[in-house]
Amino acid sequence: MTDVPVIDARVVKRFVPEGGSEAFELNVHLRAGRGITVLLGANGAGKTQMLNSLAGFLRPDEGRILVNDQLFFDGETGVHLSPQQRECGYIFQDHALFPHMTIRENLRFAAGARGDRARRRNGRKRINDLLETFELADLAARRPQQLSGGQKQRAAIARALIGNPRLLLLDEPARGLDARLRQGFYRVLQKTRERLDVPVVLVTHDVEECFELADTVCFMEAGRFLQSGPKEQVFARPRSAEIARSLGLYDIFPAEIVELDPARNTSKLKVFDRAIQGPYLPGHLIGDRGNICVRSSDVRVLPPNAPIAQNQIELRVMSRAPSSHGVRLTLEHDITGVVAGTDYERLRGFATLYVELPQSGINFLDNTAGAATE
Amino acid sequence: MPAPGSLDWFPLWLSLRVASIATILVLVIGTGAAYLLSHKTFRGKELLDSLITLPLVLPPTVLGYYLLIVIGRASPLGRIYENVFGAPLVFTWKAAVIAAFLHSAPIYTKAARAVLESVDYRYEWAAHSLGASEWRTFWRVTLPLARRGLSSLAMLSFARSLGDFGVTIMVAGNIPGRTQTLSVAIYDAVESGNGRTARTLVLVVSAVSIALLSCAGYFSRVSRASTAG
Numbered sequence: 001m002t003d004v005p006v007i008d009a010r011v012v013k014r015f016v017p018e019g020g021s022e023a024f025e026l027n028v029h030l031r032a033g034r035g036i037t038v039l040l041g042a043n044g045a046g047k048t049q050m051l052n053s054l055a056g057f058l059r060p061d062e063g064r065i066l067v068n069d070q071l072f073f074d075g076e077t078g079v080h081l082s083p084q085q086r087e088c089g090y091i092f093q094d095h096a097l098f099p100h101m102t103i104r105e106n107l108r109f110a111a112g113a114r115g116d117r118a119r120r121r122n123g124r125k126r127i128n129d130l131l132e133t134f135e136l137a138d139l140a141a142r143r144p145q146q147l148s149g150g151q152k153q154r155a156a157i158a159r160a161l162i163g164n165p166r167l168l169l170l171d172e173p174a175r176g177l178d179a180r181l182r183q184g185f186y187r188v189l190q191k192t193r194e195r196l197d198v199p200v201v202l203v204t205h206d207v208e209e210c211f212e213l214a215d216t217v218c219f220m221e222a223g224r225f226l227q228s229g230p231k232e233q234v235f236a237r238p239r240s241a242e243i244a245r246s247l248g249l250y251d252i253f254p255a256e257i258v259e260l261d262p263a264r265n266t267s268k269l270k271v272f273d274r275a276i277q278g279p280y281l282p283g284h285l286i287g288d289r290g291n292i293c294v295r296s297s298d299v300r301v302l303p304p305n306a307p308i309a310q311n312q313i314e315l316r317v318m319s320r321a322p323s324s325h326g327v328r329l330t331l332e333h334d335i336t337g338v339v340a341g342t343d344y345e346r347l348r349g350f351a352t353l354y355v356e357l358p359q360s361g362i363n364f365l366d367n368t369a370g371a372a373t374e
Numbered sequence: 375m376p377a378p379g380s381l382d383w384f385p386l387w388l389s390l391r392v393a394s395i396a397t398i399l400v401l402v403i404g405t406g407a408a409y410l411l412s413h414k415t416f417r418g419k420e421l422l423d424s425l426i427t428l429p430l431v432l433p434p435t436v437l438g439y440y441l442l443i444v445i446g447r448a449s450p451l452g453r454i455y456e457n458v459f460g461a462p463l464v465f466t467w468k469a470a471v472i473a474a475f476l477h478s479a480p481i482y483t484k485a486a487r488a489v490l491e492s493v494d495y496r497y498e499w500a501a502h503s504l505g506a507s508e509w510r511t512f513w514r515v516t517l518p519l520a521r522r523g524l525s526s527l528a529m530l531s532f533a534r535s536l537g538d539f540g541v542t543i544m545v546a547g548n549i550p551g552r553t554q555t556l557s558v559a560i561y562d563a564v565e566s567g568n569g570r571t572a573r574t575l576v577l578v579v580s581a582v583s584i585a586l587l588s589c590a591g592y593f594s595r596v597s598r599a600s601t602a603g
Contacts, residue, residue, distance in 0.1 A: 057499055083502040096500040100518045109514060114505035163505055 005031040006199045007167070011053045012062040012075075026050060026060075026223040035215030036193060036200040038231075040207065042246070046223040047203040051169050054201060055090050056083035067166055067199075084114075089160030089198075091170040095152045097144035103155050104140040107131070110162040123162075130158040133195075134188065150181040154188060161196065168192070170202040174209055186212055207247055211235065219243055241291040241365050250293040251335045251355075253313075255364065257281065257288045269364070272333070276311050278362040290366045292357075300356040301329060301337035303346050312354045331355065381574055384551055385559035388467060392555060393535035396474035400482050400531050403475075405524065408486035409512065430480045434540020437476060441545050445472070465547045470555055473541035478534040482527050489523035490516065526593035533586040536579065 008031050015024040026046040030037070039047040052058040054065065056072065059080055065072040072081050097106050107130065111123030131137045134154040144152055153173065160168060173189075174182045190213075193200055204210055210217055211231070218228035226246075227239045238244040241252050258275070259268035265280040269292060278292065302312065315331040322328070326340040329347070337355060339347060347353055410416070411423060429437055445452050447462045455463045463469055493516050501511040517524075539557040546553040548562060556579055563572035 055499075055503055057502075083499065084505050084507065086503075087505065088503055090500065090503040092496050092500060094496070096494070096496040098497060098500075098515060098519075109501070109506070110504040113501070113510065159504070 004033065006034055007032045007037070007054070007065075007067050007201070009050075009054060009065040009067075009072075010063040011050060011060045011065065013049060013053065013058065013060045015049075024223055026053075028218070028220070028223070028225050030201075030218060030225070030228075032199065032201065032216050032218075034197060034199050036189070036202060036213050037216040037218065038210045038214035039201065039203045039218050039220055040205070040210045040214075041220030042205055044222075045220040047205075047220055048171055049223075050220075051090075051171055051201060051203050054086075054167065055088045055169055056081060056086045070166075086167075087163060087165050088167045088169050089157075089163070089165035091153075091156050091160055091168070091173050093171045093173075093175060095144070095156040097152060097155055097159065099144055102141050102143055103136055103147070104131070106144070106155065106159050107140075107162055110159045114163060126162060130161060134158040148181075149177050150184055153177065153181075153185055157188065157192065161192065161198075164196075165198060168198050168200045170200065172203055172205070174204070174206070182209075189213060207249065219246070221246065237363050238293060238365070241293065244291075244293040244365070249295055249297075251296050251299050251337070252291050252293045253333070253335070253357075255290060255292045257284055257286050257364070260284070260286055266359075267364075269362070272313055272315075274313050276313070276357060276362070277359050278364065279360055281364045284364060284366065288364075288366060290364060293363050293365060294357050294361050296336055296338060298358050298361040299335075299337050300358075301339050301343075301347060302354040302356055304350055304352055304354060306354060309356065311357045311359060313357070314352055314354055316352050317350065329353070381571060382550070382559075385554050385556045385575065386578060388470075388554065389536050389556040392467060392470045392474050393532050395471050396478060396535040397528055397532045399471070399475050400479045400535075401524075401528055404479050404483040404531075405486055408483050408490055409516075411483075411487045412490040426480050426483050428480075429476050434477075434538075435544060438473070438541040438544025441469075441472065441476070441541065445469070445545070464545055465549065465553060467546065467553055470538075470542050470546035470553055473545050474535035474538045476541055477538035478531040481534065482531045485527050485530075486520075486524055489520050489527065492523070493519045522593050522596055526590040529586045529590040529593070533583050533590075536582065 010029045011026060013026040015021070015026070017023045024046070026049050028046070028050060030050065039050060041047050049058055053060050054072070060073060060075060062075040064074045071079050072086055073079060097103070098109065101109060104127065107127045108123065111127055128137075131140050134157065136151065136155055136158060139147060139151060139155075144155065147155065174185055177185060189200070192198070202213060214231040216229065217231045217234040218225045219234065220226065226243050227234055235247070235249070238247060238250065244250040244252055253271045255269045255271045255276070257267060258270050260281060261267065262280050267278045267281050269276045269278050271292065276292075304314070315333065315335060317329060318332055319330045320327055321330075323338055325338050327338070327344040329337045329339065331337065331353065335355060407422070407426060411419065442464065443449060445455070445463050447453070447456065447464060452463055497515050497519060498511055501515045502508070506514065537557055539561065542555055543558055546555070548554055548558050550562075554562065556575055560572055560575045560579070563569075563575065
């Protein structure tokens with residue numbers, strides 16, 4: 001899916017400190033194919049600035065933005081297309097539906113905005129189609145203030161799609177929606193992508209949302225991409241312990257490689273003075289120190305009286321707290337395990353527990369790899 | 375000259391006409407300048423801003439004197455006007471319009487700039503992204519969203535135009551039945567000991583001003599309520 005990049009954007013933008021904000025440099029190279037690209041990161045990582053650079057609201061200091069072989073921006077030749085020329089559909093955080101117009105008028109404004117007559121003539125049918133598609137037909141005469149969050153969301157997407165945008169850009173679109181509306185919105189977005197084949201760039205700080213929607217993930221921090229690639233790859237193999245920690249989905253153990261066996265495709269690692277079997281780790285040497293990271297959901301928590309098997313580590317229980325999936329156990333060395341409520345009964349009352357790491361799920365991270373980007 | 379005993383209402387009508395035309399000019403020119411100041415970055419922006427503020431700080435007589443130099447019969451502008459229209463501009467009611475304009479435009483422009491800046495830029499960005507030109511965005515998005523704020527300013531502007539004295543008397547003079555506006559007529563009445571005329575005109579001006587103020591207050595309340603929602 002990502003063989004030919006539809007978006008190839010290198011953006012450098014320096015922000016001078018003003019009014020309490022610190023100096024900040026956005027410096028990223030985004031390559032994305034069709035499908036949904038998610039810019040994931042905490043607040044202040046520069047995600048929205050990147051989106052604004054793509055849309056043409058922000059002029060980068062350096063770089064080059066190519067979308068579908070059309071040059072949007074080139075720092076060297078001074079090309080900088082206006083937002084109008086870029087034809088991006090932009091969904092703002094609070095939707096930015098015009099409050100003085102009804103929903104139909106909002107769509108009509110969008111249909112007539114490019115001022116080309118043929119498009120305007122076809123406008124009415126297209127407006128009706130989109131109102132129908134996004135289940136807004138009954139709400140067309142209402143003002144945005146009279147709609148719920150989910151309805152506004154759909155209206156904003158419908159409005160953005162009227163002009164057949166080359167890109168659909170969404171800034172924290174699911175913020176403020178409850179879980180049910182979120183699911184509804186995800187469905188709408190998936191449907192949009194399938195029907196229209198428009199590349200989507202979505203900004204979020206929500207790992208779950210990223211997991212649900214992304215084809216490509218770019219993990220951002222302090223104006224840079226720490227890691228980007230297909231979602232499966234990024235989530236299966238975070239490039240550094242820092243990324244793994246930020247994603248918050250992993251348990252991270254300090255480890256040292258003591259054996260590597262390419263023939264049997266295995267390795268042996270020393271974790272908290274215990275030997276752990278892992279998969280063969282190409283590109284690493286015996287004696288390398290670093291961390292292993294394992295998806296928290298892959299870590300099994302066992303009572304101390306369970307039959308002894310390999311890859312088990314004994315850890316003291318620090319605290320327990322209820323979580324949406326059952327009980328979250330925090331063990332020493334900041335290891336967490338989530339167990340279902342029914343399984344928890346077997347673990348109740350023990351001061352130490354065993355965690356079992358699945359051999360295939362072990363991902364070794366060099367201490368040095370954290371520094372590498374792109 | 376009106377018959378003794380009856381009140382001459384000419385100054386009221388003249389003032390209303392002068393203030394109306396001046397307000398229209400302020401709306402067009404002032405809103406344009408406010409848009410430039412609020413939405414554009416260009417060289418000389420600070421200079422333009424100072425130039426707009428200048429009439430606020432200069433004494434009216436000084437402003438009037440400058441105006442006489444710029445549009446007087448000896449000035450190039452004055453001569454061009456005289457050639458085109460066949461009569462001088464100074465000491466006519468049209469000069470009073472210019473005086474009233476200068477009296478209210480600076481305040482209007484400064485406040486309108488704040489109103490236009492308070493329109494959430496995301497609406498304008500959204501319009502641009504949808505392909506709407508800047509012109510279309512201004513007319514269909516920015517202006518409607520700023521409408522109430524600007525209306526209330528326009529009313530204040532009208533009230534202020536109604537009340538100019540200093541510049542008016544410098545460039546339009548005090549010609550009863552031709553250039554004598556309300557403020558000038560009141561001054562004239564007081565000077566000539568015509569207490570009844572002075573009192574009546576003062577009450578009229580006060581009533582009109584209070585009415586306009588309360589309208590403006592209503593509009594700005596509605597405007598605040600609608601942007602807060």
